[in-house]
Amino acid sequence: MKKMTCRELGGPCEEELQADTWDEMVSTMTDHVMLTHPETTAEMEKMHEEDPLKWGREHKPLWDSKKEESPDFL
Numbered sequence: 682m683k684k685m686t687c688r689e690l691g692g693p694c695e696e697e698l699q700a701d702t703w704d705e706m707v708s709t710m711t712d713h714v715m716l717t718h719p720e721t722t723a724e725m726e727k728m729h730e731e732d733p734l735k736w737g738r739e740h741k742p743l744w745d746s747k748k749e750e751s752p753d754f755l
């Protein structure tokens with residue numbers, strides 16, 4: 682499991698998101714952005730229309746560089 686903040690994924694807040702795989706992180710981030718940052722959703726949709734691979738190209742390297750963490754059971 683790895684953690685990234687919304688900001689590290691191109692979003693506007695410091696909320697920490699966690700996922701086991703990059704694909705899971707993408708859907709977690711998508712849900713988070715749609716729920717909490719409507720204006721970012723619009724920007725990301727625009728970016729996706731222009732270049733569907735851009736967001737992943739920019740943010741996946743950071744995911745890859747993150748260390749695996751053990752889940753915390755708080």
Ligand SMILES: [Zn+2]
Nearest residue numbers: 687692694696
């Ligand atoms: Zn956020």
